[in-house]
Amino acid sequence: MVYYWVKNLHLTTVTLNICIFMLRFYWMTQRSGWVHKKPIRYFSVTNDTLLLIAGITMAIMSQQYPFVAPWLTTKLVVLLIYIIFGTIALKRGPNMRIRVISGVIALCCFFYIVSVAFSRTPYSWAYFGF
Numbered sequence: 001m002v003y004y005w006v007k008n009l010h011l012t013t014v015t016l017n018i019c020i021f022m023l024r025f026y027w028m029t030q031r032s033g034w035v036h037k038k039p040i041r042y043f044s045v046t047n048d049t050l051l052l053i054a055g056i057t058m059a060i061m062s063q064q065y066p067f068v069a070p071w072l073t074t075k076l077v078v079l080l081i082y083i084i085f086g087t088i089a090l091k092r093g094p095n096m097r098i099r100v101i102s103g104v105i106a107l108c109c110f111f112y113i114v115s116v117a118f119s120r121t122p123y124s125w126a127y128f129g130f
Helices: 002-029 038-062 070-092 096-119
Strands: none
Touching: 002 038, 002 070, 002 096, 070 096
């Protein structure tokens, strides 16, 4: 029963994560000051922390660990790529073109991570018949 609640927390924080990222990405493209406002950043960091805690808890409860379960290893590696490109998109990119390209790559990484989670295989595109 606890796993059910942890999984729902994980799914909720994943949904919030992509919504926050897309909103901040939109604000960045519009050159809005909202992208770097402290309440938005604090909410994002809090959500990301809960997401990480829920993910680790689920891995422990299900006894599926990175570097043992290939799909989980793939999720972890692509998550790091998502974080790097997301950071470039929102604040570290030297110009708008690089930020937009990085944001699109980050979004592709996010959707790949979701597809790996659903298929539980690193070859999620093959699983879904693409």
